Amino acid sequence: MKRLACVLGVLLAAGSGAAGLGAAEADAGAKAGKVYFDSIKGGNCKTCHYTNDRRLVGPGMRDVTTRHSDEWLRSWLKDPQGTGKSDHPETADLKKRTRKTRVGATSCMKQPMSDEETRNLIDFLSTLKEE
Numbered sequence: 001m002k003r004l005a006c007v008l009g010v011l012l013a014a015g016s017g018a019a020g021l022g023a024a025e026a027d028a029g030a031k032a033g034k035v036y037f038d039s040i041k042g043g044n045c046k047t048c049h050y051t052n053d054r055r056l057v058g059p060g061m062r063d064v065t066t067r068h069s070d071e072w073l074r075s076w077l078k079d080p081q082g083t084g085k086s087d088h089p090e091t092a093d094l095k096k097r098t099r100k101t102r103v104g105a106t107s108c109m110k111q112p113m114s115d116e117e118t119r120n121l122i123d124f125l126s127t128l129k130e131e
């Protein structure tokens with residue numbers, strides 16, 4: 001029994017270590033996402049979006065990961081035109097908030113965006129929540 005407890009202890013320690021690594025990776029991803037968000041050569045997002053709740057060309061990014069699911073954000077970042085045409089409820093909500101009948105058409109986002117760039121951007125956007 002003692003041996004079993006020991007094995008369990010090691011497994012638990014390994015598990016929490018892995019979780020710690022995950023958080024560190026997300027942190028590094030969020031940093032890379034911020035660089036990409038701010039850079040003209042990157043996503044150029046800053047040109048049209050504040051990171052607070054004020055509107056610039058597009059909506060402020062504060063709480064955007066609360067308004068949207070991960071799935072919708074990934075879709076929007078990868079294909080704003082296609083996502084703008086979809087009848088997804090989050091697209092309908094964006095149209096309502098922006099009072100537009102068409103969304104996703106005027107995007108100057110760098111396309112195509114890689115999976116890693118998309119992941120990092122969402123990690124960064126999720127740091128913009130109201131505390």
Ligand code: HEC
Nearest residue numbers: 043044045048057058059094098103104105106107108109
């Ligand atoms: C040329 C201006 C422009 C650029 C550059 C741009 N966006 Fe946007 N974005 C908009 C507009 C305008 C909207 C509102 C929907 C519409 O009109 O198409 C929007 C909507 C969004 C939304 C949905 C917001 C909400 O409240 O639902 C997200 C998320 C977003 N943009 C992220 C980004 C990211 C990340 C980048 C950089 C990779 C970026 N945008 C670059 C103009 C821009």
